[in-house]
Amino acid sequence: MTLWWARRDLRLHDNPALLEAQADSPAAMVFPWGPALHFWSGRRRAHLARVLWSLREDSGGALAVRRGPAAELLLAAAQESDARVVWAQREFSPAGVREQDEVKAALEADGRELRFVGSPYAVAPGRVVKGDGSPYQVFTPFSHAWREHGWRAPAAAADVEALRPLDSDVSLDQEAAHGDAEDPLEARHEFRETQILDDLRAFVEGDLARYKDERDRPDLDSTSHLSVPLAYGQVHPRTILAATEKVRHDAARTFESEVAWREFHADVLHHHPRGQKESLTPALPDDAWTTGREADESFGAWRRGETGFPLVDAGMRQLAATGQMHNRVRMVVASFLVKDLHLPWQRGADHFRKALLDYDHSQNQLNWQWVAGTGRDAAPFFRIFNPETQAAKFDPDRRYVRRWIPELDTPGYPMPMVDHKAEREVSLAHMKRGKGASKG
Structure with missing residues (x-):
């Protein structure tokens, strides 16, 4: 055996x-x-x-x-x-x-x-390299090489009749109950493999056609909901790509590029394991970060969804209630923590580790570094999301923020905790100072 x-x-x-x-x-x-x-x-x-x-x-x-x-x-x-x-x-x-x-x-x-x-990947980390054998540092050429490398077709299903049982000593019912009591969610997420595969087929045949146009809209239900089963290995990226490659419209290619980002981040962490805790490209001087009591109070308001910026607060409340957050909103709340509150990305990444149901180590750490401007092929530090204009563009009817903030537009909702325009200028000044120190 x-x-x-x-x-x-x-x-x-x-x-x-x-x-x-x-x-x-x-x-x-x-x-x-x-x-x-x-x-x-x-x-x-x-x-x-x-x-x-x-x-x-x-x-x-x-x-x-x-x-x-x-x-x-x-x-x-x-x-x-x-x-x-x-x-x-x-x-x-x-x-x-x-x-x-x-x-x-x-x-x-x-x-x-x-x-x-x-x-866990369509192409294992380390397989996609440049002609000289060095790893890619930029996503777009990586994604082209990743597609050119290709991947195997999905493997067959296992033969259940050829499996032999061994005894367990862990009560799964008890562990589930303990976890629920310790850290409750509003509702359970799908955990059955057969239903997940059915949901994948339904997405490819339906909502995938709208994905390119609607993927940044948290008020619309146009995403795949596959991040949780991917995190636990209930569906393989190869299975997903085999389903989407049959679809000819551009939305399928856009969706596949998101799979490629997941594989790029795994590849980066494979080559640069220090990136799980350290900035791969430091963007600011060490004294730029808020510390002490002020930092703790700011972090607490962000974590509770009480910043006074509706899109940030809605995202953090969605995370607390469901263990998930729409990707566009993740970028906004991360940018707000790092560039409006001047707190290091590692603190936000650690909170996401605890709160996300779909937590994936390389995705989490490198996505935070992308927003913070410190990773490989990261957004430049001077790209600072304005939470108000982001809300107007991607939640125009305010359906998303109203769902998660029942006290919105009442005296119970707090005023903005910072002046975004002023804090943006502070962050940019820190960046210029950091560049000067680096050149010196």
Whole structure:
């Protein structure tokens, strides 16, 4: 028997690692409920528990969920099932790489083997390079090379009959209940793989046609809602691209470019792992940031959605209530934190890590660096979003802000906490000072 290590690929369809595990013999399935999950938000743990519950149901009860470090649990499961080989999808985040190195060492010390096939991306990080072998620093040429490189067709679905169950020691119902109590959401998100695939088909056949024109409108429901299942590996980017490539209109190509951004950010973090915490291109002098009590009070108002800028506040309240936020609004709230409140991007990124249900490490860190003007191919620092003009352009009838701010246009809603025009000039002055110091 062989063993499949379930990671960020919690699905039965288009899962090469699972297919390899059951290619020559029956396969067992193990998901380690490791110590790192204690650092996840309650909402993410609750959703993960439901995703695992769904995978267990779909696999006929074959998935074992066990508490403990991955290296320890996978070695024990391999010994228990007499598996000489453990198959897994390769990860590329710094934490994922460390974990798989530990598992590999533990298995090899016992005469067993960890083999990798596949990744969470259509094209694995490190594969798309320039002619001289160096990585791309700019998105547009990366995206052209990424398309030219191409990707494999989706793999077949796993054979449920060829799976063999192992015992679990984690109660998924209990973990979901604990997560809900600790960090409640207004409503649960879809966690069943079959429904997610149905939703993908419906999007491609319907709303995708409007995506190019309406993707920046938070007041309209024209996006794919695939960010959550992508984050948990319930659908592979390859599956999505196989569906969209059949569509000839420009909206499909625009949508595919968003998939490419996800892969570009993973590639950047792969080549520059310090980017998970450090600015890859510092934009401001160290003394430009607000500190102390003023910083904490400003951050608190931003986090609660009480800045007095409706689009910012609506976005932060949507995040608190649902674990998601429209992408256009994410850019506005991030710009406001960094360039109006003068707080470092790392503080906002850490809050998003805790609050987002669709949290993806490279996407989160590098998108924040994009807005802050500090990443690879980032928006220039002098691009400062005006939250009022953004609202007028992308929420013209105020439907989005009214949904999330019931006290809007009443005395209960606060006045703007800063003068955007003045703070913009402060940020630009800091930028010029930083450039001068850099040249010196």
